[in-house]
Amino acid sequence: MTAWPGGMPRPATRAKVIAASVNRRLAKGVARNTAAIPAESVPYVGIGVTLSVTALDIHDACQTMAEINDLLKLLNQGEERADFCATRLPTVAQVVQRLKTDWRASMERVAADARxxxxxxxxxxxxxxxxxxxxxxxxxxxxxPAWLQC
Incomplete structure (x- = not known):
């Protein structure tokens, strides 16, 4: 890495390192989400898988935001707040409870975002x-299962 006086890496060099790190993290997340599709689709079992993958996605998003803030600091542009890093996920029991009342609103929200x-x-x-x-x-x-009349 080419350094400026005082041992600090040049901003362009640091930006390239950050971009490569973000790229690796995004590729890993895409692969993880794609691999999780079958397990997330299994009734009930998929709840735990979905919560785990979502927790990993939030962690990755926070790591990415920290690196974006590093880039902003290199450009003397301050920082962006990453309020989503404080997101608390529900437990499996809480998700099961919300299935009874919130499933349609959840489906409609995702469908609207997908459109x-x-x-x-x-x-x-x-x-x-x-x-x-x-x-x-x-x-x-x-x-x-008897309830489904297979």
Whole structure:
């Protein structure tokens, strides 16, 4: 690393190191989220997986924001607040409780956000599955629960 007088790395060199670190973190997060899709889709089991992946995403976002703030400081532009770093995730029990009241609002929020994604990104239509679609997925995994009439 080329250094300025006093041993500090040049801003351009430091910016490149930060960009490479952010790039690695983002690639790891994309791979992790993609790998988690099947496990997140399993009824009930997916709650714990989703909470774990979300916790990792929040940690990564905070790390990324710290590095962006390093870049801002290099440019004498101050810092941005990362209020999301204080986000507290619910427990599995809290998620199960909220399933009873908040699932539709949650689905609608995600669907609205997905519709706002540029057309170049393939985003599935978020909708309630039919009974047949639910049976086709749940019955082989759970072995035909009585409530689903497999």
């Amino acid at each position: 706002a994604v540029p057309a170049a990104m393939a985003v599935p239509d978020i909708r309630l599955p039919t009974a047949g679609e639910t049976r086709a997925v749940v019955c082989p995994i759970l072995g035909g």
